[in-house]
Amino acid sequence: xxxxxxxxxxxxxxxxxxxxxxxxxxxxxxxxxxxxxxxxxxxxxxxxxxxxxxxxxxxxxxxxxxxxxxxxxxxxxxxxxxxxxxxxxxxxxxxxxxxxxxxxxxxxxxxxxxxxxxxxxxxxxxxxxxxxxxxxxxxxxxxxxxxxxxxxxxxxxxxxxxxxxxxxxxxxxxxxxxxxxxxxxxxxxxxxxxxxxxxxxxxxxxxxxxxxxxxxxxxxxxxxxxxxxxxxxxxxxxxxxxxxxxxxxxxxxxxxxxxxxxxxxxxxxxxxxxxxxxxxxxxxxxxxxxxxxxxxxxxxxxxxxxxxxx
Amino acid sequence: xxxxxxxxxxxxxxxxxxxxxxxxxxxxxxxxxxxxxxxxxxxxxxxxxxxxxxxxxxxxxxxxxxxxxxxxxxxxxxxxxxxxxxxxxxxxxxxxxxxxxxxxxxxxxxxxxxxxxxxxxxxxxxxxxxxxxxxxxxxxxxxxxxxxxxxxxxxxxxxxxxxxxxxxxxxxxxxxxxxxxxxxxxxxxxxxxxxxxxxxxxxxxxxxxxxxxxxxxxxxxxxxxxxxxxxxxxxxxxxxxxxxxxxxxxxxxxxxxxxxxxxxxxxxxxxxxxxxxxxxxxxxxxxxxxxxxxx
Numbered sequence: 315x316x317x318x319x320x321x322x323x324x325x326x327x328x329x330x331x332x333x334x335x336x337x338x339x340x341x342x343x344x345x346x347x348x349x350x351x352x353x354x355x356x357x358x359x360x361x362x363x364x365x366x367x368x369x370x371x372x373x374x375x376x377x378x379x380x381x382x383x384x385x386x387x388x389x390x391x392x393x394x395x396x397x398x399x400x401x402x403x404x405x406x407x408x409x410x411x412x413x414x415x416x417x418x419x420x421x422x423x424x425x426x427x428x429x430x431x432x433x434x435x436x437x438x439x440x441x442x443x444x445x446x447x448x449x450x451x452x453x454x455x456x457x458x459x460x461x462x463x464x465x466x467x468x469x470x471x472x473x474x475x476x477x478x479x480x481x482x483x484x485x486x487x488x489x490x491x492x493x494x495x496x497x498x499x500x501x502x503x504x505x506x507x508x509x510x511x512x513x514x515x516x517x518x519x520x521x522x523x524x525x526x527x528x529x530x531x532x533x534x535x536x537x538x539x540x541x542x543x544x545x546x547x548x549x550x551x552x553x554x555x556x557x558x559x560x561x562x563x564x565x566x567x568x569x570x571x572x573x574x575x576x577x578x579x580x581x582x583x584x585x586x587x588x589x590x591x592x593x594x595x596x597x598x599x600x601x602x603x604x605x606x607x608x609x610x611x612x613x614x615x616x617x618x619x620x621x622x623x624x
Numbered sequence: 625x626x627x628x629x630x631x632x633x634x635x636x637x638x639x640x641x642x643x644x645x646x647x648x649x650x651x652x653x654x655x656x657x658x659x660x661x662x663x664x665x666x667x668x669x670x671x672x673x674x675x676x677x678x679x680x681x682x683x684x685x686x687x688x689x690x691x692x693x694x695x696x697x698x699x700x701x702x703x704x705x706x707x708x709x710x711x712x713x714x715x716x717x718x719x720x721x722x723x724x725x726x727x728x729x730x731x732x733x734x735x736x737x738x739x740x741x742x743x744x745x746x747x748x749x750x751x752x753x754x755x756x757x758x759x760x761x762x763x764x765x766x767x768x769x770x771x772x773x774x775x776x777x778x779x780x781x782x783x784x785x786x787x788x789x790x791x792x793x794x795x796x797x798x799x800x801x802x803x804x805x806x807x808x809x810x811x812x813x814x815x816x817x818x819x820x821x822x823x824x825x826x827x828x829x830x831x832x833x834x835x836x837x838x839x840x841x842x843x844x845x846x847x848x849x850x851x852x853x854x855x856x857x858x859x860x861x862x863x864x865x866x867x868x869x870x871x872x873x874x875x876x877x878x879x880x881x882x883x884x885x886x887x888x889x890x891x892x893x894x895x896x897x898x899x900x901x902x903x904x905x906x907x908x909x910x911x912x913x914x915x916x917x918x919x
Contacts, residue, residue, distance in 0.1 A: 361768040450872055
């Protein structure tokens with residue numbers, strides 16, 4: 315964290331006419347509107363956290379406090395652990411594929427050949443499509459009668475996919491759509507990283523006749539690591555709370571094969587109006603996201619320090 | 625992360641590319657690049673084709689057909705067959721996204737400046753509270769808001785959506801603009817003070833114009849994310865304030881899903897974000913990472 319300057323001498327000279335309290339009040343005056351708005355958003359957060367310790371449903375408008383009973387009930391429920399498994403599989407699978415593919419695309423685009431320079435300007439397009447719209451598009455492509463995927467895949471003998479009918483294929487399909495949307499995010503970041511790397515170490519490696527892999531493993535990758543980690547942090551956090559893609563493609567099915575945590579919480583809280591149970595799910599998910607972010611940010615800080623030392 | 629102006633890898637690659645422009649390896653890598661972009665762009669092209677077909681052609685042909693704009697006419701309500709008020713959804717999306725960004729700018733710009741220029745008690749916790757909104761599961765705040773809105777009459781209103789969209793737009797604008805203000809040296813404002821400007825004048829006349837490109841980019845990106853949001857309007861609106869992201873799904877439902885209309889609606893819904901995105905490409909990396917990476 316940098317920024318925050320103490321008052322500079324010139325500023326003090328100019329502000330000398332103002333009483334000290336007005337000078338120190340200045341940052342607070344500037345953030346008052348933001349604080350007000352933040353409190354307005356925090357109020358429902360707190361209200362929601364309270365629901366998790368109550369038995370609030372639409373059919374029970376005057377809820378009572380029941381301590382940790384919601385947590386006990388959820389943590390001993392197979393449905394919850396199933397959702398944890400689904401969420402973990404989706405988040406790790408999607409993040410992994412997006413990271414590897416994104417780094418590869420960034421390396422390809424950094425070559426700046428005629429082809430890659432021409433195509434680079436289209437890189438962001440999938441990322442700017444609303445995930446829900448992207449999912450609708452893919453759903454149309456996967457659709458057996460009007461869809462095109464099976465037609466395109468038939469020459470290589472894969473023309474008969476049931477994209478969302480089996481648990482394994484449904485998971486594959488939602489990850490595929492997520493990869494389509496978010497690989498450009500990783501690629502953009504890593505490309506920005508590649509283009510800001512210092513030149514000298516690469517020249518030295520070239521003079522020494524180092525191979526591509528040697529340079530990549532010992533120079534490029536360590537120096538890119540902070541950029542890759544930022545991408546991983548954002549992707550992992552977002553995919554842990556996945557909703558749009560799964561909701562619009564499978565709705566959590568077939569059965570509950572793609573019932574990620576936020577989908578399950580939605581089912582409990584909105585159609586079934588069991589606000590307390592849904593909110594307990596969300597509190598647990600929030601805690602997991604928080605822990606994961608915190609851990610990754612620590613790794614990032616270390617990587618940044620190491621990269622700065624190179 | 626420090627951004628270094630020079631572009632060494634790029635320059636080096638270009639030199640090498642010039643010497644071995646037609647190498648076998650180079651062509652193979654170009655082919656790989658093309659394969660990825662086919663994967664990335666084909667769905668958009670396919671959607672366009674689908675939206676130009678008649679209902680019969682949907683099932684009988686893949687690529688050869690006589691294009692028609694009937695689907696767009698139906699979606700835009702120019703004939704009665706659409707039966708979904710998609711134009712209204714589009715206007716709703718415009719109103720709530722624009723309103724949300726406007727409020728976030730009014731509130732967020734002074735705050736971002738304060739965070740960049742002053743160290744003050746509680747400043748960091750406020751900054752990180754804002755960031756934590758980005759990582760909180762949306763439903764965590766939607767469920768209580770759903771209950772509250774039903775009670776106070778904000779359910780299915782523009783104002784209700786603008787309010788919750790602050791979760792998306794405010795952290796983005798504050799964090800991005802803070803990183804732009806930090807890049808300005810404080811000496812600029814100090815020399816303005818020496819010239820007799822007051823502190824607020826120095827902010828408005830010196831600092832603000834210098835971050836204008838960053839501010840425009842942050843605002844457009846916030847607009848895009850608000851526009852693309854689904855779960856908030858899906859749960860917090862009914863028929864009145866519904867947005868395009870929710871409305872596009874409605875052509876899919878029913879006994880006979882209207883695939884060509886769905887495609888047309890999806891395309892109409894993604895025009896604004898795509899156009900805006902192309903205009904802020906340069907600022908995108910910093911925006912997408914909340915200023916963590918200064919691409």
